[in-house]
Amino acid sequence: MIVLSFSLIAMMQAAGNQAVMPAAFFYGAAAGPIALLLAIHDRIHIATSVPAMTLMGMFLFGGGVALLLGGYFDSLFISQKNSTSILRVGWIEEPAKLVPPLAVALTGRHLTKAAGVALGLSCATGFTIMESMAYAWKSIANNGGAVGAGTILLIRGLTTPFSHLVWTGLVCAVAFGAWQIRGRAVVTIPIIAAFMTAALLHSLSDGLLILDIPQPARLLFLVVAAASYWLFHRATRDLRPQAAPATEP
Template identity: 80%
Template sequence: MIALSFSLIAMMEAVGNRAVLPAAFFYGAAAGPVALLLAIHDRTALGASVPPITLAGMFLFGGGVALLIGGYLDSVLIPDKHSPSILRVGWIEEPAKLVPPLAVALTGRHLVKAAGVALGLSCATGFAIMESMSYAWKSIHADAGVVEAGTVLFLRGLTTPFGHLIWTGLVCAVAFGAWQARGRVTVTLPVVAAVVTAAVLHSLNDGLLVLDIPGAARLLFLVVAVVSYWLFHRATRDLKRKVVLEPVPSRA
């Protein structure tokens, strides 16, 4: 997907066909999140826990609803993205991404941990891809070239999988695990702690990348990514792919 994205950008630069820009941006924005989804599914088989049509809807519409809520509140509560107000972003976008999975949970359907994580990851994937594409378009409108926009997508493709997806997946793992045990949606201390943890990690990540701090300190965002994935992996380590052994045919 990364190779296809850069190939489309190279073709556009060569012949000037800007009609391929949306496709180039989509493949660039989706490469990292899709790769992580496949890796998680290979470990846990989460994709089989929810009907494909439900996952597709969560990706297309859940991600869009989360972006609608988060985008509005970001504009209202974070007037300057390069000021300390950026530290509010995690407290805005993490709850926004939980709204669609919570709406499904409140119906009483798919109220199991594996399904909850799958729904959360699908919603976060839609959110992350559309947000990355918006950053690429924004860079072009800021007089950056298409190649620079492709670079933005490439860098975000490396970071968003260990950000948006992991933070939402962590909260959903804790929340749906608790709700599965209780048989209903309820607010518990572990659920609140998971939301707070995701919000803090998200805000730290964005603050390290955006605020005017020494260059070496910016590398701490890698620590945030590692800690985020470690927490997600611990929260989902009980979700393992079931191995079905084929019967060995007996010799006549």
């Protein structure tokens, strides 16, 4: 997908065919998140815990709703004049990404830990792909050119799987794990702790990338990404692939 994205950008630069720009942006934005989804499914087979149409709806519409909510409240509470306001982003976008999975949980369906992780990752994937494409279009609008936009997509494609996806996956793993036991959606201390951890990691990650700090300190972003994935992995390590049904000889 990354190769195809850059091939489309190269063709666009050479031939001047701007019509392929959305496809180039989509492939670049989706490469990293899709790769992580496949790796997680290969480990715990979460995609089999929820009907395919539900996951597709969570990806397309859940991600869109999360972006709608996150974008609206970002515009209210994030100021271009106050750089430190970027530290509020985690407390805005993390709740936004949890709204669609919570809406499903409140119906009483798919109240299992595996299903919650699948729903959360699907919603976060839709959110992060569309957000990455938005950053690419913003680069074009700021005269960054297609190559600059492609560079942004490459960087985000390598980083967002270990940020947006695992933060939402972490909270959903803890929440749906508790709801599976209780049989309904309730607020518990572990769920609040997981949410606060995800929001703090999100804000810290954004702060390290955007605030005016020494360049060596920005490398701590990699530490935040590694810690985020480690927490998600620990929260889901009890999930096991479902055994395939035996087939008759």
